[in-house]
Amino acid sequence: MNPNVWLIGAGPGDPELLTLKAVKALGQADVVLVDDLVNPLVLDYCAQARLVYVGKRGGCRSTPQAFIQRLILRYARLGLRVARLKGGDPCIFGRGGEEAQWLTDHGVSCEIINGITAGLAAATACGIPLTQRGMAQGVTLITAHSQDGTMPDWTGLARSGTTLVVYMGVAKLHDMSSQLLAAGMAADTPVAMIERASLASQRECRSTLAAMTRDAAAFQLQSPAVLVIGRVAACQVFGAADAPVPAYAEPALRLSA
Template sequence: MHAAMTRAWLIGAGPGDVELMTLKATRALAQADVVLVDDLVNPDVLQFARADALVVHVGKRGGHPSTPQAGIVAQMLEHVKAGRSVARLKGGDPFVFGRGGEEQQALQAAGIEVEIINGVTAGIAAPAAIGIPVTHREHSQGVVFVTGHCAGNGEPDWAALVATRMTLVIYMGMRRLNDIVSALLAAGMSAATPCAAIESATRPEQRHALARLGEFADAVARAGLGSPAIVVIGEVASLALARAADDASGSANNETVAR
């Protein structure tokens, strides 16, 4: 490919369901010479890549061995400088806990323009998959996306977040769920606050657990839920609770309801 046509994309693949990818994402993927793909991306989305594209798996997931971030950036730079167009394919949205900002900065520092293609982030898609709207005029004036994975970055100010009275959507919070629940209760959040955890949202293996904050960590443990999962804490989660109560069989979503 002629160097003048070289391009780089940071593409959000969405939360898991291939049909939740954007049209723009599929078009860019069809142009790329090289595709660097994250572990959490549904491999079925690679159907949109060129048949002759070089596909490189660069895993990034909590608690597992993964390609160092610097190594991923180095690979992107190497390919682009060699005249190849590169698509960096990430789960969800590249700019929501996806390190897309770091990769954009590194590429720009090397004089390479990068196009950002948004994806549907799991923090919105996972709650929606079980009927939870992250905002609702009767329940919440807003939503806060926060990471529960605090390696090297300090703890979120849980007391300040509780004080907002907004919906809390927690990414990467499953391994520290006991600590997070304890911090929220210590900060004055009611033990009766509705909560949900959704694992593998929008995928066929999707599962979830629903409980009040006081019993939430135990309910999630009993259900055997693990990563990748999204945690929702706030009154809007009561809409899923209501839906679960209406579902007498409880089997439609393979759900676990704790009361």
């Protein structure tokens, strides 16, 4: 059965980090609901679709989630093929699960199409190997605070031996730093702060757990940014001159069968 709705991860920014499956679905969609973190260049792949912007625009408040869900439902019930396009991966802090559940509860079938999540792309773009042997036991993707107001258990995270990758953390740098220091993480633990990962305008600031708040201020770090905290954050496994830069001057790649 073909789904009525695709929930699609647009990846971190570079349009070439879209999956083939995402490009194929975007090319078939009649209407695409576009989140604010999606690079406009990705929309080149929406060949025939009406584009509906549902993210924060120009300082306005974000479109309410309930409204977005009702909009998807309305389009799907009109028989249209609907794509919901989100930055990164729909199920990594993207509310893809909530939207899929709500659609299923309302009798609309959907398919979730993975995207490269921003945290992994940001690290790769800076030459940081998140799970490097001997340096990390794994990697934890986390937000600095959840929408229900609860905080992560920083003590458990500090103990875990995993590299921490923090999404949506720019406004919480001081809190994070204090909590992780209080949890026993070393003051000189390396930190990398990566702004606009995978785009030509990407910037990175290397620091330490104790200095990150001050260094981020001097760097004028802006959202969206990803933080990498752990020994691997001092690595750069390839030279900066070799860092991939999207070649936007090239024509967009097209799919054919």
